[in-house]
Amino acid sequence: MKIRAGFRLSYECPQDTAMLLVLNIHPSRRADLLGEQTLSFDRPIEARGYLDGFGNACSRIVAPAGLTTITTDFEIYDGGLADPVPENAYQHEIKDLPDEVLVFLLGSRYCDTDRLADFAWKTFSDTPLGWPRVKAILDFTHNHIAFDYQKADPLRTAFGGFTDRTGVCRDFAHLAITLCRCMNIPARYCTGYLGDIGVPVDVNPMDFSAWFQVYLGGSWHTVDARHNKPRIGRILMATGRDATDVALTTAFGPAILKHFEVITEEIPTLAM
Template sequence: DPADATAVELAPADLPDDVLIYTSPSRYCLSDEMAVTAKELFGAIPPGYGRVEKINAFVHNHLEYALGTSTSVTTALAAYENGVGVCRDFAHLAVTFCRALDIPARYTFGYLPDIGKISMYPMDFHAWFEAYLGDRWWTFDPRNNDRRRGRIVVGRGCDAVDVAMVTTYGDAALNELTVWSDLA
């Protein structure tokens, strides 16, 4: 994941029209309800890339990653209060904090191969977020809190409502899924 410590936050009036939607609350990212908390935690940090890195690190340290601790109705606020969640909750909480500070942020999911990393989990869907700083989107991963190579983006949106990993009608069982990925 590329990084740029000099990337700046833009005032809402200076954002491109298609980016503005990512400053508003959404189903899982209730930034209006967490605005006071966001300002208390991050309001004194100088605006820019560094502040988003601090948000990313805070979420990484605040939430414990535990499979099975989140449901389809778990909001960022609930994850924050419970202190536990899955990668989706990590991404939602970071997005929520960013939006509460008028930093455009969007939920992103796909695959994260463990290129150059050792993982105790098999590759599966993974969620992270992107923040709009300067003139582009930057990738942040609060679950892992480090830069990775080879991300495969499947979807982007305001939150998981926009880009559901799976939509089924009736009973469904996944028997096997294998994904291989490498850098070109």
């Protein structure tokens, strides 16, 4: 299966403004590209790429004063299979976790584990370890939060999503990640493309999507509290502790988003 994806983002800056961009696909998916995936700018801008501490492909730019538009458009191969369900994956004891995984047990800016630990242990301590416990957390989060684009709040933490009971895909991810961490299951935030492939078309505008991964049985496994079912055609862009680490753009000065457009669609196969 082939997928076409990309975006068009425009920012207006009153002065030259340094920015960090996390807008490339993740290095783990670059081998699947059917051509180049590069960032293009509508003005002369020099971009320098680097890998951050989580292994994400990032870019540094200085956006000139005025309106700057950033675009990318690419095609990528995908196996066309739904997310695998790790039904037999076991939960590690903390002493057996790799050193680099430990950070994904800790609280972070949007994953305020200290405020949800008591609830998590009261609610999930009787569930079997491993995948059954993760599934219980997914089910709870999926049913607890109502998806509503109009209720998006960039300052809402996991505890805020828990109390507000509304939000967007990042709120589902933050709450489920936090509950997993409270139960000693490493969990990390993911952002990327997820089109309406194999499911009814969403009436909401196409957007980037947030999901997460849990570390069970020696591997990271993709899970999604918003949709709460395996999906086809995810294209990973970045992973981190929470949305802070994978922000699409971080501006070191005023930068107003003027245009936002995302495309993710399956390329039809021509009949022979």
